[in-house]
Amino acid sequence: MKLKYIELKNYRNFIDTKLHIDEKTLVIGANDIGKTNVLYALRLLLDKSLSEIDLQPQDEDFCIYSGGANEFSITLNFVEAVEECILSSFKELISDTNEVYIRYVATRSKIGGTKDYKLYVGASIEEIQLVSSRFYLRALNMRYVSATRQIDQYLKTQKNKLIEHLQDARTDEEEMSDNQRFEELSTRIKTIENELNTLSFIRKAGESLNTQLRDLSEHHQEQTLKLGVDLPSNDDLFRKVSLLSSIGEHTIQLGGEGRKNQTFIALWSALNQISIQNGQPNEVSIFCIEEPESHLHPHQQRKLAEYLISVLPAQVILTSHSPYIASEFNPSSIIRLHTKQRGPGTICNLNGVSEELGELIRGMEFRLNPLIAEVYFSDCVLLVEGTSEIVFYKNLAHQLDVDMDKLNISILSVEGVGFTRYIDLLNALGISWVMRTDNDYQKYNRPKQVLKEAYYLMGVKRLNKIYSTKCLGKVPVGEQFEDIAKLILEHKDSLTENSSACDTHRNEIYSIFYQSLSNYGLFLAKVGLEEDIYYSNTIVQEAINKFFIPDSEEEEILIIDDMIAAMKSKKSTFMYHFLETNRECLNSLKNDPLAEPLYTCQTIVQQMRVGHYVGV
Amino acid sequence: MLEFEPTDQQKNILAWNGNAVIVAGPGSGKTWTLAKKVQDIMGKCRNYQGVAAISYTNKASKELERRAKLLCNGTKQSFFGTIDSFCIAEIVLPFGKRIMGTPSVQVLVENTQIPSQLELIKSIKKAILTIIEKYSEHTLQQIYDQNISPYNELDLSYRVYLKERFLGGGFDLHLINEIANLIIMSSKTCSNYLKAKYRYVLIDEFQDSGFLQYSLFKRFSELGINSWAVGDFNQSIYSFKSGSPEYMEALISMESFQRFDMNINHRCHPYIQAYAELFLKIQNEEEICLIPEGNSRIIRVSLEGTQSVIGEWINVSLNKIIERTGFKKSLEIAVLARTNESLEMISELLKVPHRIKYKLLLDDDRSIGGNLLRQLLTLTFNPKEHTTKDFVEYYFDTRIRGVRENISSVKKLISKFKDACQDERKECKRVDSVINIVNQIIRSIYPEYELNKFTKEAIKQLVDNSILFENFRPVKNDEIQLLTIHGSKGLEFDIVLHVDLYEDIFPNYLSTGNAIKEQEDVNLHYIALTRAREYVYLISTSIKRIYSKRYGRYYEHPKNPSPYIQGDIKRYQLLLQQAE
Numbered sequence A: 001m002k003l004k005y006i007e008l009k010n011y012r013n014f015i016d017t018k019l020h021i022d023e024k025t026l027v028i029g030a031n032d033i034g035k036t037n038v039l040y041a042l043r044l045l046l047d048k049s050l051s052e053i054d055l056q057p058q059d060e061d062f063c064i065y066s067g068g069a070n071e072f073s074i075t076l077n078f079v080e081a082v083e084e085c086i087l088s089s090f091k092e093l094i095s096d097t098n099e100v101y102i103r104y105v106a107t108r109s110k111i112g113g114t115k116d117y118k119l120y121v122g123a124s125i126e127e128i129q130l131v132s133s134r135f136y137l138r139a140l141n142m143r144y145v146s147a148t149r150q151i152d153q154y155l156k157t158q159k160n161k162l163i164e165h166l167q168d169a170r171t172d173e174e175e176m177s178d179n180q181r182f183e184e185l186s187t188r189i190k191t192i193e194n195e196l197n198t199l200s201f202i203r204k205a206g207e208s209l210n211t212q213l214r215d216l217s218e219h220h221q222e223q224t225l226k227l228g229v230d231l232p233s234n235d236d237l238f239r240k241v242s243l244l245s246s247i248g249e250h251t252i253q254l255g256g257e258g259r260k261n262q263t264f265i266a267l268w269s270a271l272n273q274i275s276i277q278n279g280q281p282n283e284v285s286i287f288c289i290e291e292p293e294s295h296l297h298p299h300q301q302r303k304l305a306e307y308l309i310s311v312l313p314a315q316v317i318l319t320s321h322s323p324y325i326a327s328e329f330n331p332s333s334i335i336r337l338h339t340k341q342r343g344p345g346t347i348c349n350l351n352g353v354s355e356e357l358g359e360l361i362r363g364m365e366f367r368l369n370p371l372i373a374e375v376y377f378s379d380c381v382l383l384v385e386g387t388s389e390i391v392f393y394k395n396l397a398h399q400l401d402v403d404m405d406k407l408n409i410s411i412l413s414v415e416g417v418g419f420t421r422y423i424d425l426l427n428a429l430g431i432s433w434v435m436r437t438d439n440d441y442q443k444y445n446r447p448k449q450v451l452k453e454a455y456y457l458m459g460v461k462r463l464n465k466i467y468s469t470k471c472l473g474k475v476p477v478g479e480q481f482e483d484i485a486k487l488i489l490e491h492k493d494s495l496t497e498n499s500s501a502c503d504t505h506r507n508e509i510y511s512i513f514y515q516s517l518s519n520y521g522l523f524l525a526k527v528g529l530e531e532d533i534y535y536s537n538t539i540v541q542e543a544i545n546k547f548f549i550p551d552s553e554e555e556e557i558l559i560i561d562d563m564i565a566a567m568k569s570k571k572s573t574f575m576y577h578f579l580e581t582n583r584e585c586l587n588s589l590k591n592d593p594l595a596e597p598l599y600t601c602q603t604i605v606q607q608m609r610v611g612h613y614v615g616v
Numbered sequence B: 001m002l003e004f005e006p007t008d009q010q011k012n013i014l015a016w017n018g019n020a021v022i023v024a025g026p027g028s029g030k031t032w033t034l035a036k037k038v039q040d041i042m043g044k045c046r047n048y049q050g051v052a053a054i055s056y057t058n059k060a061s062k063e064l065e066r067r068a069k070l071l072c073n074g075t076k077q078s079f080f081g082t083i084d085s086f087c088i089a090e091i092v093l094p095f096g097k098r099i100m101g102t103p104s105v106q107v108l109v110e111n112t113q114i115p116s117q118l119e120l121i122k123s124i125k126k127a128i129l130t131i132i133e134k135y136s137e138h139t140l141q142q143i144y145d146q147n148i149s150p151y152n153e154l155d156l157s158y159r160v161y162l163k164e165r166f167l168g169g170g171f172d173l174h175l176i177n178e179i180a181n182l183i184i185m186s187s188k189t190c191s192n193y194l195k196a197k198y199r200y201v202l203i204d205e206f207q208d209s210g211f212l213q214y215s216l217f218k219r220f221s222e223l224g225i226n227s228w229a230v231g232d233f234n235q236s237i238y239s240f241k242s243g244s245p246e247y248m249e250a251l252i253s254m255e256s257f258q259r260f261d262m263n264i265n266h267r268c269h270p271y272i273q274a275y276a277e278l279f280l281k282i283q284n285e286e287e288i289c290l291i292p293e294g295n296s297r298i299i300r301v302s303l304e305g306t307q308s309v310i311g312e313w314i315n316v317s318l319n320k321i322i323e324r325t326g327f328k329k330s331l332e333i334a335v336l337a338r339t340n341e342s343l344e345m346i347s348e349l350l351k352v353p354h355r356i357k358y359k360l361l362l363d364d365d366r367s368i369g370g371n372l373l374r375q376l377l378t379l380t381f382n383p384k385e386h387t388t389k390d391f392v393e394y395y396f397d398t399r400i401r402g403v404r405e406n407i408s409s410v411k412k413l414i415s416k417f418k419d420a421c422q423d424e425r426k427e428c429k430r431v432d433s434v435i436n437i438v439n440q441i442i443r444s445i446y447p448e449y450e451l452n453k454f455t456k457e458a459i460k461q462l463v464d465n466s467i468l469f470e471n472f473r474p475v476k477n478d479e480i481q482l483l484t485i486h487g488s489k490g491l492e493f494d495i496v497l498h499v500d501l502y503e504d505i506f507p508n509y510l511s512t513g514n515a516i517k518e519q520e521d522v523n524l525h526y527i528a529l530t531r532a533r534e535y536v537y538l539i540s541t542s543i544k545r546i547y548s549k550r551y552g553r554y555y556e557h558p559k560n561p562s563p564y565i566q567g568d569i570k571r572y573q574l575l576l577q578q579a580e
Helices: A035-046 A084-093 A151-168 A172-196 A200-216 A234-239 A257-271 A298-311 A323-328 A355-362 A370-377 A387-399 A419-429 A458-470 A484-490 A492-496 A503-518 A529-534 A538-548 A563-589 A593-608 B008-015 B030-044 B058-071 B083-100 B115-134 B140-145 B156-167 B173-186 B188-197 B211-222 B246-252 B270-283 B308-325 B340-349 B368-381 B388-395 B403-422 B430-445 B453-464 B466-472 B515-529 B567-572
Strands: A002-011 A014-020 A024-029 A071-079 A100-108 A115-122 A129-131 A140-145 A245-247 A250-252 A284-290 A315-319 A334-340 A343-348 A380-384 A409-413 A432-437 A441-445 A453-457 A522-524 B019-024 B050-055 B079-082 B108-110 B170-172 B198-203 B226-231 B257-262 B298-303 B333-337 B354-356 B480-484 B493-498 B532-541 B543-548 B553-558 B574-576
Touching: A002 A035, A014 A343, A024 A035, A024 A323, A035 A071, A035 A100, A035 A140, A035 A284, A035 A315, A084 A100, A084 A115, A084 B083, A084 B188, A151 A257, A257 A298, A298 A315, A298 A323, A323 A370, A334 A593, A370 A409, A370 A419, A380 A387, A380 A419, A380 A593, A387 A409, A387 A529, A387 A563, A387 A593, A409 A593, A419 A432, A419 A458, A432 A458, A432 A593, A453 A458, A453 A492, A458 A484, A458 A492, A458 A503, A458 A522, A484 A492, A484 A503, A492 A503, A503 A522, A503 A593, A522 A593, A529 A538, A529 A563, A529 A593, A538 A563, B008 B030, B008 B257, B019 B030, B019 B246, B030 B050, B030 B058, B030 B198, B030 B226, B050 B058, B050 B083, B058 B079, B079 B083, B083 B108, B083 B156, B083 B173, B083 B188, B083 B211, B108 B173, B108 B368, B115 B156, B115 B173, B115 B211, B140 B173, B140 B188, B140 B211, B156 B170, B170 B173, B173 B188, B173 B211, B188 B198, B198 B211, B211 B226, B211 B246, B226 B246, B246 B257, B270 B298, B270 B515, B270 B532, B270 B567, B298 B308, B308 B333, B308 B340, B308 B493, B308 B532, B333 B340, B340 B354, B340 B480, B340 B543, B368 B388, B368 B403, B368 B430, B368 B453, B368 B466, B388 B403, B403 B430, B430 B453, B453 B466, B493 B515, B515 B532
Parallel strands: A024 A315, A024 A334, A140 A284, A284 A315, A380 A409, A380 A432, A432 A522, B019 B226, B019 B257, B050 B079, B050 B198, B108 B170, B198 B226, B298 B532, B298 B574, B333 B480, B333 B493, B354 B480, B493 B532
Antiparallel strands: A002 A014, A002 A071, A071 A100, A100 A115, A115 A129, A245 A250, A334 A343, A441 A453, B543 B553
């Protein structure tokens, strides 16, 4: 039996969202986006530890974005319900195609008024019927580990459980042999006890006490007191068992928080085995763990993710903030929760897990690494041509007080991969993006055409194509004055039928397209990064000149014909070193088109913030 | 009986893990063996599984459940009840929804009283029977594979009728077994459910099963559920309810069913057992192998007069009987007759304390109101057997929120009911007030339900003749019991006083020529004999008194004693002189 989707309507910060779940699913999203709410919705229907009182709805559970809705619902769809324990529990409530629906509906008379809830189960949405309780919990439930787990406490209480568990699971022979051994050990314990009591200071303490007592009282002459060591026996002994860590034969402290977290997860997994006989489990459980990466080093995070994916014998839902875990996960199994521009409430990408997303990512000709995976957690991504841009824009952002981290903005270089692949990925994940591309010419041979050698304005073409095919869901940042589609049609030829790489022509096209495209976050360079920077203003130009020719009084002065070429030849090393000492000159770029991509990112993110939306 | 030690016969049975037919004679320890088997099965069952233990009466299933619970820690998801309640709860109500739709109200299963509907029900029964017979040789797998839905072969008008009634919250009890068969054949989900949940099905008194129960039983075994049928050919007495031992015989002849015999009678004194077997052999014209040895335990009494003289005779002889046999507790002495009328005639003259089960209108009332009334009366007059708590547990699901207020108001009403029944004062409005209370109780459970007129009549009969309440009181130690032989099934006594031994009652003159009915008469006498642990008194009188409804008066005819107790078998009886 598998959970296929969770549908939340008017629940907490979800207006109407359907999340599709996979065998192993990762739920990511910014803090306070509602990840825990999704798990809590599951808990209302599946967690045994919640009592009837916990199921009562509160005012805070009703979504505030829906104009004060007085009803919310949580619906779960399960498929492949074939296990015997499920058949026995659900009886006729399973469809002929082995599906089951479970629904929780809460209602209130008004805000602050009387509240109530009802539970429904059925073979299809149309056939669900009212049930009096979560009768199915013995056969279908979830195991939950929260982000705020008390590891020390858990380790203390649960270790005994593990021991009891193992004691019960012994075979008769094992039990007999253990009991025999225990008797032998008990005698040895007694011996040690006796020997300890012969230690001189312990013995003397006893003697001294007794002497004093004898002087005090005559009554109890036969009774002697002594100090001694009392070692626990039998069951008591097991209470004293602690979790020890050892290296070779030496015992050491259990370890830091990270190690404890790992121990926690290991212990929890050991205690949460599901008993299976003849291929039939005793129950169907979904394992939900929040932030398994707590306190762990990146490599350990990856290892933990791998462990949880392969070892847990059931459906697993994890939430995480870790790009290391995200990059290990099957990409089509990632749900990203986020808000969108101009709209309240939390939604999720593509309604959750999808094959499409998986194909997209697998189509990338390289393995996802955590750097790339960081974009999963961003609210907006600025796609640029190469690492020089990254260095430049990071510094520019700093100088212009655009706080990238605070705004959850990432900058990503598409070098070697291309814009389109990343854009597809970001669209599928529902992450807003902005791009800046060079306005370059490319020479083409066209033997069959009239103009045999033509120069194409690749940058513009690139942006136009992306506009036409990849921007369906994009919301313009400001008011859109021109119809881009019209523009593209009008100027089609001027982008390709150029006999030379003419700069004037390039500038013309630039002015025609720049405004409209940039409103959609598609930024065209005037020429290229180095050119745009060098020719932006005099302050910057002088700073660059000074960088290459620091001292014009020097004896040997290197002749640099082409400053731009020099900038380009060193690539990002130039950028890095230049900005190391000349950052302040970037302040002058405040109103330069170079800075606009940053401002656009900033605006997009601000528009997504709760309370900032217009309307509804 | 926690130290129940199985005999070798029983051990063999307990060790068997396939389908079985168990021929269990009287006193063979059948109920304990079944309870022990339930305990075994529980050990091997998963938490979500259980055994379906089906008995002929509610009383019998309660007894089996009680014994099983004594032996096991818990019976997991097991079902203890009658075949009707199993069909209703596990097949018709849940999976009827898949076939007829989901009703918005609770569905109550009752026999319809409206005459026009009765005709329709009869036709539907016939139609369904035809379909069941049609597919009796097909396996369930074949039916599913070919995508056949036997239910849809039922006439459209019938299906519409059933659907309307079902969605409206009603279903006819007459159709339960038929529809259960049809549903299993038409719903794979139902089969999957039964197979997942039940490891074993045990059906008791299989000799009284009809074709429908037999069909159902075969389907269970087809699903892979270990199926056990337990019964005794010699105790088949319910042909009037369509029961027949032929189905049990059919099972015995099937390869997949292993036959076991439990023929050691732990109850009866060996003399009685041997005498009873001898009787059977003579009647069935079989070779005699065993003869009773030792002092006879079968005492023959011949009296002059009508049935009433039996009453007088008991008055005089009871002490002597007790002295002679050494048994002190009167309640272990039973008078067994064929009809209630005979018992009443005896009772009129009986001066010693005794208990007779009066014939009540309520006995035939199988409606929801009737069942509820029966429970109320039991908990009023015999709280040890059935408590208010049992009542509440039966009718209320305590997991539903808001049900607790309901329960406390019902408890208050139950107190009122008890007071009203036990109130000796004769008030003319008493009947109405009792009906009113019962109505209120039932409305708290089934808000839409109306008590039907038969139940109201039944209440009137009881309230107007409070002696009838005795039926519900527990038997006292000093009361001898007066029962019909049908009513004594499954019970045992130290001493049995067998009456009604007239030539035209055993065998019944109406049975002449009808082989089945003749066999049943033989079985009845056999059952009566095997109720006794120690002694049987065979009492015949010279005159039979009978009431004729047609002419509205009593008639008296001289009669000979029954041929069952005459002839060669007399050798083994001890003749008691009338003077004694």
